[in-house]
Amino acid sequence: MEQEQVKQHSRFSLDMDIDYRHVDVVDGIRGLTVLMVLWFHFWQQTWFMPNYPTPWLSFLGITDLTPSHIRWVGYIFVDMMVLLSAFCLTLPVARSMLLGEGMDDVCAFYKKRFARIYPSYLLAVLISFGFQIYWNHYPTVSYAVRDLISHLTFTHMFRADTYVYAPINGVLWTVGLEVQFYVLFPLLVKLFGKSPLLFWGTLTGFGGWFIFQYALKQQPVNMQVNQLPTFLPVFANGMLAAYLFTWYCVKVPYKRLWGAFFTVLAVVGAVLIRNQIVSAQMYPQDKQLWQLEHRIVLSLCFTLFLLSAALSWRPLRWLFSNPAARFLGAISYNLYLYHQRLIVLLRMSLGFQSGADVAAAGTKMQIFLTLEGLGLSLVLAAALTYLWERPCRRWIMSCGAPKAPAAPTPEPEIPEEAQTNTDSKS
Numbered sequence: 081m082e083q084e085q086v087k088q089h090s091r092f093s094l095d096m097d098i099d100y101r102h103v104d105v106v107d108g109i110r111g112l113t114v115l116m117v118l119w120f121h122f123w124q125q126t127w128f129m130p131n132y133p134t135p136w137l138s139f140l141g142i143t144d145l146t147p148s149h150i151r152w153v154g155y156i157f158v159d160m161m162v163l164l165s166a167f168c169l170t171l172p173v174a175r176s177m178l179l180g181e182g183m184d185d186v187c188a189f190y191k192k193r194f195a196r197i198y199p200s201y202l203l204a205v206l207i208s209f210g211f212q213i214y215w216n217h218y219p220t221v222s223y224a225v226r227d228l229i230s231h232l233t234f235t236h237m238f239r240a241d242t243y244v245y246a247p248i249n250g251v252l253w254t255v256g257l258e259v260q261f262y263v264l265f266p267l268l269v270k271l272f273g274k275s276p277l278l279f280w281g282t283l284t285g286f287g288g289w290f291i292f293q294y295a296l297k298q299q300p301v302n303m304q305v306n307q308l309p310t311f312l313p314v315f316a317n318g319m320l321a322a323y324l325f326t327w328y329c330v331k332v333p334y335k336r337l338w339g340a341f342f343t344v345l346a347v348v349g350a351v352l353i354r355n356q357i358v359s360a361q362m363y364p365q366d367k368q369l370w371q372l373e374h375r376i377v378l379s380l381c382f383t384l385f386l387l388s389a390a391l392s393w394r395p396l397r398w399l400f401s402n403p404a405a406r407f408l409g410a411i412s413y414n415l416y417l418y419h420q421r422l423i424v425l426l427r428m429s430l431g432f433q434s435g436a437d438v439a440a441a442g443t444k445m446q447i448f449l450t451l452e453g454l455g456l457s458l459v460l461a462a463a464l465t466y467l468w469e470r471p472c473r474r475w476i477m478s479c480g481a482p483k484a485p486a487a488p489t490p491e492p493e494i495p496e497e498a499q500t501n502t503d504s505k506s
Contacts, residue, residue: 087447098391100329103171105389107409108400113160114412117251118121122453123422125427127439128446130256137396153360153367158254159314161416165258166318166357167386174326177276190476193262197413199466199472204417211421217247230310234259237307251420253306256499260308261315272319280320284376287312287399291372305368313376317383325390343392351383356381381450389425407462414469415461422460423453465474 084246095214096105124127129151175181184192208230227246232235234256237243243253272279287309295304304310332338358380363370389396399405408415428448434437438446 082318082500091151094331098329098397100175100326101171103168103325103390105386105397106400108402109386109389109403110161110164111405111412112400113157113164114416115408116150116154116157117416118419118454118457119150120157120422122450123151123154123435125423125435125438125453126446126449127435128443128450142225149357149361153370156357156371157379159311159379160386161254161313162257162314163318163321163379163382163386165246166261166315167322167325168224169265170269170272170319171326173272174323177273177323178326178330186380189266190262193259195473195476197255197258199476200259200417200469201252202232203468204249205252205465208252208421212247228478229492231256239304242316242444247403249417251416252414257306257308257311261311267316268319272323276320276323279317283316284313287314287316288376291375296369296372300366301372302364305372305389309373310375314379317379321383321387325387327393339391339393342388346385346388346392346396349388353378353385354380365409410459413461414464415457418460418464419457423449425458426453484497 122350172181172183176183206229209224209231215225215461218227223241225398226239227236227242227248230239231246231248231252232241235242236246236248237253237256242248267280290312291310295301295307295310356374360370360374361369389400427435427438430438430445431448432441438449
């Protein structure tokens with residue numbers, strides 16, 4: 081059986097380095113996505129946005145390369161994080177459907193998800209809650225208790241005072257959203273297995289109906305913009321992308337021409353994402369209105385890029401799968417959980433009340449605070465990933481796992497000479 085699996089893996093390896101079991105570009109894309117969100121949050125605290133003059137491109141009308149749009153709408157990259165989650169969770173399902181491989185049962189699935197996210201999440205909640213208590217940010221004890229319990233149980237998104245206005249770390253809403261998806265995932269998988277395309281259309285249609293017929297009609301929309309129904313099209317796109325990726329690996333013989341096609345398509349996807357970012361930045365009204373109105377289109381752009389990059393030529397994939405990219409992807413969860421609170425603490429420790437104060441102190445201070453925040457965020461994320469998250473995950477997964485039977489104690493061998501002496505005595 082093992083030899084057959086090795087042969088199958090070699091046959092469908094796509095240029096002998098695309099692995100349908102571990103999509104190599106996912107780590108780097110996840111890390112880059114978290115960096116985009118980090119950049120947005122750091123700008124809020126420093127107002128620093130580098131500018132790169134490009135006089136040699138003036139004939140194209142490009143006088144500088146300034147990623148200034150990120151400072152206004154960098155938070156929309158959270159949608160890519162959600163898409164990646166659905167994509168990775170569905171890969172084993174797609175292999176089961178197309179290759180007949182086994183899948184985890186419901187209990188094993190929930191245990192893995194709990195072990196993966198809860199230890200780091202629990203620590204982040206407790207640390208942030210401790211700081212809020214220290215700063216006396218809770219007007220009443222009951223509010224503090226409610227905020228803590230709702231976050232520990234992933235129910236904080238159901239009330240405005242524990243979601244929109246909660247003193248605890250604001251980025252934690254994404255974990256609550258993911259947990260809601262995890263709860264539904266076993267049921268969604270059964271429906272997905274009957275007809276992936278019909279499932280995608282139904283989930284996308286329901287999500288679109290909720291967005292345009294309900295969420296956009298609420299004023300303001302800040303309580304609705306990140307609720308689970310508005311993300312259903314994003315989850316649907318991630319699940320369908322996982323199926324299409326696996327189907328291509330299994331069913332389509334690889335040709336270098338296809339690699340070129342997907343490489344070009346990945347570039348097109350990146351350009352479309354850039355255009356969406358510019359569109360969001362130029363939106364004259366509340367940016368959350370744009371986010372709701374364009375969530376489905378933006379998700380399709382993200383999906384096009386993810387799927388095309390995963391099947392592109394090796395040089396492009398290497399950009400997202402080199403050792404640095406893999407490391408960034410490995411620590412991305414803790415990097416996301418702590419970067420915002422850390423940069424706020426650093427700003428306050430230097431005596432600045434806002435990003436405007438940092439900007440008034442000059443460019444050197446902006447650069448210093450940005451680099452200090454980035455460096456400490458990376459170090460903290462790496463330490464927590466390898467010293468807390470992974471040991472806790474191994475411990476949780478080992479609990480209740482059947483122990484391997486102890487090897488029988490071998491009987492001592494009797495030397496040949498002793499055997500002869502024993503025979504002669506008898």
